[in-house]
Amino acid sequence: MAQPVGINIRAEVRGLLALILGRPVGDTENPSRADDPGWDSLKHIEMVFLLEDHFQLRFTPEDIAEFRDADGIARLLEARLAA
Amino acid sequence: MRHNLTVEGPAFRLRPVAMEDAPFIHALRTDPERSRYIHRGAADLRGQQEWIEDYFARPGDYYFLIENRASGEREGTAGIYNIDAEKRCAEWGRWIVRAGSLAALESVCLVYRAGFERLGLKAMVCRTILENASAVAFHDSFGVERVRVLPNYFERDGRSMDAVEGRLSRARWNVLRANTLAKAARAATWVNGNAGPAAGVPA
Numbered sequence: 001m002a003q004p005v006g007i008n009i010r011a012e013v014r015g016l017l018a019l020i021l022g023r024p025v026g027d028t029e030n031p032s033r034a035d036d037p038g039w040d041s042l043k044h045i046e047m048v049f050l051l052e053d054h055f056q057l058r059f060t061p062e063d064i065a066e067f068r069d070a071d072g073i074a075r076l077l078e079a080r081l082a083a
Numbered sequence: 084m085r086h087n088l089t090v091e092g093p094a095f096r097l098r099p100v101a102m103e104d105a106p107f108i109h110a111l112r113t114d115p116e117r118s119r120y121i122h123r124g125a126a127d128l129r130g131q132q133e134w135i136e137d138y139f140a141r142p143g144d145y146y147f148l149i150e151n152r153a154s155g156e157r158e159g160t161a162g163i164y165n166i167d168a169e170k171r172c173a174e175w176g177r178w179i180v181r182a183g184s185l186a187a188l189e190s191v192c193l194v195y196r197a198g199f200e201r202l203g204l205k206a207m208v209c210r211t212i213l214e215n216a217s218a219v220a221f222h223d224s225f226g227v228e229r230v231r232v233l234p235n236y237f238e239r240d241g242r243s244m245d246a247v248e249g250r251l252s253r254a255r256w257n258v259l260r261a262n263t264l265a266k267a268a269r270a271a272t273w274v275n276g277n278a279g280p281a282a283g284v285p286a
Contacts, residue, residue, distance in 0.1 A: 041217070042187070061185060
């Protein structure tokens with residue numbers, strides 16, 4: 001049975017964040033840029049590159065400004081991919 | 084000091100600070116979020132202007148405004164100072180980028196290009212308050228070598244804070260340069276509207 005797209009995106013975002021942050025990210029965890037000291041501005045840029053390459057999208061500065069936490073990233077991606 | 088050193092990147096440039104930048108710098112340095120880990124800014128605009136006047140008279144101190152090349156919008160500041168002419172080493176800092184700016188990575192690349200490629204430095208050090216975890220993490224991620232911890236290096240509001248001193252040699256910059264500039268060039272596409280780097284800028 002195919003997984004609903006929304007759940008997959010959230011899981012994928014957490015997986016990509018785990019790669020960037022260099023640590024596991026739990027299924028219910030919502031890492032945020034404000035709270036995670038390892039999520040520095042260079043990692044943030046690398047994360048956006050990873051998201052662009054993984055989801056085959058190009059983001060705008062307005063999109064990137066919304067990338068404050070895992071859930072926010074997933075919401076934006078769900079909206080972009082559903083469009 | 085008054086200087087004419089300008090370094091251009093794909094989306095941003097470092098240019099000399101001018102007196103007309105005083106209102107922007109004052110606002111940046113008194114922003115509670117941006118100024119938590121830096122020396123208190125001037126109490127008012129006049130104080131900032133007086134600081135800039137003193138800076139203009141101070142030799143061996145390069146203060147830059149980080150500027151969006153296409154729009155001219157001010158993005159932040161950075162400086163190279165305490166130059167040891169014999170060792171060809173200097174400290175850099177005063178690195179503050181306004182909230183929401185995408186200039187962080189490219190501006191640091193431009194600082195290193197200014198120091199190593201224009202001023203001929205062999206090494207550049209930066210001192211970051213340890214509590215400023217995201218800035219410390221940035222330098223670590225960038226590839227800066229942690230050299231030492233400076234206990235009680237910074238005092239603010241009656242509280243002492245330790246700092247970490249990081250060092251990047253020119254040799255290390257030469258190793259990091261291509262990959263880091265490639266990341267900055269790709270990030271510039273966000274700023275330049277996915278149209279690629281601004282025209283006329285070498286990699």
